[in-house]
Amino acid sequence: MRRKGINYAKYGYIFSIPFVVTFLIFSLYPILYTTVIGFTDLRGLGRTDINFLDNPFQNFQIILTNATFQKALSNTALIWIMNFIPQMLVAFLLTAWFTNRRFKVRGQGVFKVLIYMPNIITAATIALLFYSLFGYPKGPVNDVLMAFGLTDEPMNFHLQKWTARTVVAFIQFWMWYGHTMIVLIAGVLGISPTLFEAAEIDGASAPQIFFRITLPRLKTIVLYTLVTSMIGGLQMFDIPKLFLLGGPDSATLTTSVFIYNQAFSGSYLYNRAAAASMIMFVIISILSALLFFILRDRDPGRARRRERELRRIARTLDGEVSV
């Protein structure tokens, strides 16, 4: 029986408690703790005492002027750009092809499944697999290059700075372009089909349709992809850590690998690592703020379209689940 005037609002609070408590303990507290450590002299395994430095910003000054940290930052940016530009180009090309109503590319489902596949495979495994694939003097990639006559001598990819960076960037590209493609295709499918029909009737060419209709309407999705990819790129760890351990000559050392090395591989400079983490946190917060503005609620028309699309996908999934 329904009691009159019952107050259900309290359940909003009750049902949010597990999330909030977990967040406070496992996210907020560690972030504050890391910030505090950034201002202390904490180094060495097994210490938990807190002694603030006389110059509280000493760790930050040391990190910001540290040549290796600067190198790590520029490596991270460089490798990210080297992976992001080709990733966007290829993803856009495939999106244009797969959503073109005149081409009607067959076997799209199979292509999507295969192209997306590397994204879900353990990055640690992929790093080691590529280490073996690019082996020197004998390795599958060198064998293939020699068999096709592309090189006369086997190449030592692991020893050259630029080949090492290129391979790391290629791995990132290879793992993520399928993901970006699916995101873009979903964006195109969300555009009202009447727009395309009208353009076709007016005799617009495929490139015209793509640049004049599709691209402008994908602006939000492209921005979203850009920002999330930047935030992800800043955390690049597994591949550079296990592929060449940050080498050769720190050419693939990223900020995350730098932080890990400071704190956990022998030197135990927790305070320096904490300061470096906070610098990264600030950069990521700025990017997140950007994303926040991209994601904030849009005009009602867009919201309705999104809802329709969500319902459509929900229905398909539901149908498949019950099969």
Next chain:
Amino acid sequence: MKMGMLASRNSTKAVIYIVCIFLALISIFPFWIMFMNATRSTFEIQQNSVAFWPSTFLSSNWKILVGKSFNPLTGFMNSMLVSTGATLGAVYFSSLTAYALVAYSWKLRQPFFTFIMAILMIPAQVSSIGFYQFMYSIHWTNSLWPLILPAIATPAMVFFMRQYLMATLSLEIVDSARIDGAGEFYTFNRIILPIMKPAIATQAIFSFVFSWNNLFLPLILLTNNKKYTMPIMVSLLRGDIYKTEYGSVYLGLALTVLPLFVIYFLLSKYIIAGVALGALKE
């Protein structure tokens, strides 16, 4: 003219298929080599590192692999525990939090949602030093709990579940359950969760894969080899003791991703649909 247009369209189509097949082969090639070389001896691999068919050295590679530090069964069990636990916690409590945001009107509802949006992208990595020190001080460094419990607060999943509920849930169902005398908690468990099944399925897959692949936190926290997860087992293959054991290294790599391949080829439809769904949170 019409013939000319048709011919150029056909040649464009040919280019499209060639590029797509080439990209598909690039996706397959590394894994194919990995599975084939897992069955070949070091000598065979040194002779020719590319093979299209398996050889007969699977069991000897296995013996060498497990004879050293790599323990696939321990890694598998630990990764299973972590991934299953984290996934159950994440999907259940994210759904519950999303339900709180959609079904009830409470004073802090909008601020709470804004807060979730704000913390959406904060990675665990930036707080790793404090997290490690915290776990060290409560003696949890060699426990699997710190890899499972934080999943209860997964902002991105709450966001996704909220969008899904907003699009699919009609509050009349909730009201009629109340009239029938159902408690709020009962309504959520018995009526709302089943409605959310499609969303839970896709999010569960991503959560599981994310936990399974996670390297950073386990690498920091776990020093006892009985607690190692699969990605840490993988990192052992980078060590000197496996330096000349090519076949065994390939086998070790293959073992770590075998469960993922099974999951992927059984559920690729949902996974691809899930990525597309995630994109709609624009």
